């Protein structure tokens with residue numbers, strides 16, 4: 001296989017030869033597979049009805065020939081109408097929307113390249129199962145997607161197949177044109193094993209199949225071959241890259257971290273609303289792309305002095321409030337509860353109000369119940385980082401004791 005062709009396919013061989021696909025600031029992703037599937041069904045149904053109407057006027061042998069032609073025609077239209085990149089994007093989007101399909105952070109964080117082989121009526125050609133490969137440039141950036149084929153044992157012909165390549169040598173192997181995959185282990189799911197330590201991932205790759213809407217781990221082995229052709233546009237490539245970024249930012253919360261807002265630099269006062277925090281965090285570069293939308297606020301919730309709770313980023317979107325703990329939900333309480341930084345209250349509340357604490361207890365109970373969060377996974381920011389947040393006046397022990405009281 002020509003080196004240049006592969007270089008073009010993966011954009012990696014010559015650093016800087018092809019720029020990495022930047023994450024678009026705001027991407028409106030079309031609704032995923034379910035819409036596309038629906039369109040396919042409508043097309044099939046429409047064509048069939050036309051055939052039935054014609055059948056009334058035509059002799060039976062002719063009808064059978066015509067019927068067969070109609071069905072062949074609609075099948076071909078359905079499978080070729082959706083480009084492979086778009087089908088792969090649909091697979092990722094559909095998986096991300098279902099919590100039971102959540103993939104542990106340990107897998108997502110270690111992934112070097114992701115291979116997606118969407119199911120279709122015409123999935124196997126002579127060279128193998130066609131799919132899409134993308135390798136990571138950094139946390140929020142992926143190289144241009146390339147076409148690949150998979151040849152080997154696989155669990156089901158009817159299912160979408162996803163392979164997460166965890167070994168740092170994977171991008172290089174793909175650049176060279178092929179990757180041996182002697183044994184990809186069945187990938188774990190959050191709902192089965194809520195915490196997966198990186199050391200537990202001993203395999204170079206983990207694989208999943210998606211049959212219907214359900215994702216499950218699957219073992220497979222074979223060979224991945226990089227294809228020189230990229231039958232998609234630059235725009236489609238960018239959109240797929242954004243879908244990847246979004247997919248890898250999805251979490252299932254495993255804990256809660258409590259913060260105080262402190263003051264917004266330059267304003268000297270604690271923020272009065274989520275939008276104020278959002279504006280400030282926008283300047284700090286805490287932005288994240290989740291479910292196709294960009295968020296700036298680093299927390300998931302803000303609790304205001306009157307007990308009102310404002311939503312920050314969605315719960316299933318990775319936080320940016322405590323490095324290393326961003327699968328924990330971030331809840332910020334408006335105020336500056338440090339006796340050093342806000343001794344006499346010149347910056348705002350020195351202690352949380354009763355209403356704030358009541359609302360916070362209820363919110364923590366709800367989230368704990370919803371995500372099965374253990375009590376010891378409710379922490380202060382200062383428990384995981386060198387910071388005073390949420391301040392020595394924050395009644396953390398009381399909070400935990402109250403959250404523990406109701407299961």
Ligand SMILES: [Zn+2]
Pocket residue numbers: 258259260381387389390
């Ligand atoms: Zn904090």
